[in-house]
Amino acid sequence: MTKAIQTGPAPARTEGTDNREGGHGAAVRVDGVGIRFGSFHAVDGITLDIAAGEFLCLLGPSGCGKSTLLSALAGFVRPSEGVLTVDGKPVTGPDPDLGMVFQSSEALFDWLTVRQNVAFGPRMRGRSRTEQHELADEYLGLVGLRHCADRFPGQLSGGMRQRVQIARVLANQPRVVLMDEPFGALDAQTRQVMQEEMARIRQASGCTVVFVTHDIEEAILLADRVAVMTAGPAASVKSVYPVDLPRPRDEDDPTALDLRRSLRQDIGEEVRKALRDQGLDPEETS
Numbered sequence: 001m002t003k004a005i006q007t008g009p010a011p012a013r014t015e016g017t018d019n020r021e022g023g024h025g026a027a028v029r030v031d032g033v034g035i036r037f038g039s040f041h042a043v044d045g046i047t048l049d050i051a052a053g054e055f056l057c058l059l060g061p062s063g064c065g066k067s068t069l070l071s072a073l074a075g076f077v078r079p080s081e082g083v084l085t086v087d088g089k090p091v092t093g094p095d096p097d098l099g100m101v102f103q104s105s106e107a108l109f110d111w112l113t114v115r116q117n118v119a120f121g122p123r124m125r126g127r128s129r130t131e132q133h134e135l136a137d138e139y140l141g142l143v144g145l146r147h148c149a150d151r152f153p154g155q156l157s158g159g160m161r162q163r164v165q166i167a168r169v170l171a172n173q174p175r176v177v178l179m180d181e182p183f184g185a186l187d188a189q190t191r192q193v194m195q196e197e198m199a200r201i202r203q204a205s206g207c208t209v210v211f212v213t214h215d216i217e218e219a220i221l222l223a224d225r226v227a228v229m230t231a232g233p234a235a236s237v238k239s240v241y242p243v244d245l246p247r248p249r250d251e252d253d254p255t256a257l258d259l260r261r262s263l264r265q266d267i268g269e270e271v272r273k274a275l276r277d278q279g280l281d282p283e284e285t286s
């Protein structure tokens with residue numbers, strides 16, 4: 001079985017696994033982070049080092065605190081304990097260096113064209129009209145949607161809208177992209193295409209990516225490392241697995257099969273624990 005490694009510094013990236021072209025990402029450190037909502041202790045003692053340009057997937061049972069941790073990284077939620085840093089600088093609130101992609105593409109502005117949506121961040125940051133236009137075209141090109149620049153979001157499919165959302169975040173040229181189940185609402189075929197596209201987009205942008213998913217296959221396809229969280233409350237990081245597979249990834253590679261088994265077992269244990277904590281005996285209910 002694939003062995004989990006500790007949550008400390010990411011291992012040095014070898015030539016075989018580092019496919020970045022951009023080299024634009026920042027290192028992220030999560031150091032002893034705990035988050036409480038009133039008396040409810042959502043996550044506790046989370047420590048993770050994410051290397052510049054790394055793609056880290058967060059997996060865990062439903063409700064364990066994946067989105068909460070991501071929101072803290074984005075500066076939307078302040079940790080009750082511990083500290084989060086990006087290239088050594090504490091995260092104290094939302095920052096253009098930190099881009100967030102949500103599951104729902106409702107985050108787009110329906111009254112603006114696709115190009116205006118993507119140019120929105122550069123416009124807010126005072127970039128000239130020409131720069132706004134160039135950046136929008138560059139990132140729409142990256143997600144394969146330059147031909148849709150003059151349409152409105154309502155005229156696009158769900159997968160296309162999600163690509164626009166990714167382009168809009170990347171047009172801010174963030175150093176860290178935080179993605180909260182970005183393909184969770186898509187149908188299976190579109191989801192597969194988007195996962196393949198994501199691997200390419202990430203390679204071209206060079207950003208550090210922290211990607212929340214429920215989907216073990218998605219994590220194996222995309223991640224450099226996969227962190228598994230325990231069931232909440234007071235969830236922490238249970239284990240971290242390196243994904244030592246060349247890209248593009250082959251889901252039938254024996255290493256992938258082995259990793260899938262280890263992840264299923266780890267997450268299965270946590271889901272059963274969560275069910276027991278809710279008074280549901282998984283042995284009885286199965």
Ligand SMILES: Nc1ncnc2c1ncn2[C@@H]1O[C@H](COP(=O)(O)OP(=O)(O)OP(=O)(O)O)[C@@H](O)[C@H]1O
Nearest residue numbers: 037040042060061062063064065066067068069232
């Ligand atoms: N603003 C809040 N106030 C109170 N409790 C909250 C708040 N946000 C999240 N929680 C609680 O914190 C826990 C973690 O929630 P979170 O959404 O982070 O889990 P998750 O792992 O992302 O879940 P899922 O996989 O189902 O999306 C849950 O018990 C949730 O009810």
